[in-house]
Amino acid sequence: LPIIKAQGSPDYFPDANFYKVEAILSLKFHSLTFGMSNSFCCFCFQQQTRPWRIPQVSSALLKMGIRGVTVSDVRGFGAQGGLTERQAGSEFSEDKFLAKVKLEIVVSKEQVEAVIDKIIEVTRTGEIGDGKIFLVPVSDVIRVRTGERGEKAERMAGGRADIKTKCFEDEGEEGSDD
Numbered sequence: 001l002p003i004i005k006a007q008g009s010p011d012y013f014p015d016a017n018f019y020k021v022e023a024i025l026s027l028k029f030h031s032l033t034f035g036m037s038n039s040f041c042c043f044c045f046q047q048q049t050r051p052w053r054i055p056q057v058s059s060a061l062l063k064m065g066i067r068g069v070t071v072s073d074v075r076g077f078g079a080q081g082g083l084t085e086r087q088a089g090s091e092f093s094e095d096k097f098l099a100k101v102k103l104e105i106v107v108s109k110e111q112v113e114a115v116i117d118k119i120i121e122v123t124r125t126g127e128i129g130d131g132k133i134f135l136v137p138v139s140d141v142i143r144v145r146t147g148e149r150g151e152k153a154e155r156m157a158g159g160r161a162d163i164k165t166k167c168f169e170d171e172g173e174e175g176s177d178d
């Protein structure tokens, strides 16, 4: 699958220091299959599991210094080409909601695009129903244990700041070998 990135220039409005990247993704998709037996042939929809798992997303994010992620099992109704939704009329009914997973990641503004691109990289199958990402401005982050606010509360051990320091340390070590 070719690597794709979120297109165009992002419109961060209203401007905030932190944003919540909220991704609603399907774990399953329906594929149209063609079956044949001696007496008849048929097309049918088969439910398949997408070739990625939540731990793959979280470990990819972990590698780039993301330490805080919230995951929930949700149910959603969209324009996905899934069997039930294809048959959907104008009314929303309970059984037309499909199982989805919601990832919520609050990051500082300069991390937003990297997080979005990573989610696309790991979860995109190119099939209808891959999902959507919403970007929500967050006005503040407060750490309950300490009462810290803003950047101090958003920053996490092993996160972006620590990774940067580690890179500088590594470069320093390489330099001292010369």
Ligand code: ATP
Pocket: 067, 068, 069, 070, 071, 104, 105, 106, 107, 143, 144, 145, 146
């Ligand atoms: P501490 O007091 O050391 O900060 P804590 O247990 O109170 O630890 P965390 O574990 O950092 O706090 O966060 C609590 C929960 O909040 C996490 O399990 C996660 O679901 C959610 N969370 C934390 N940070 C983020 C974030 N940046 N984006 C999304 N969810 C987050």
Ligand code: GLN
Pocket: 065, 066, 067, 068, 069, 105, 106, 107, 108, 111, 154, 155, 156, 157, 158, 159, 160, 161
């Ligand atoms: N931006 C934080 C850091 O780099 C991490 C935020 C997050 O993990 N969601 O420390």
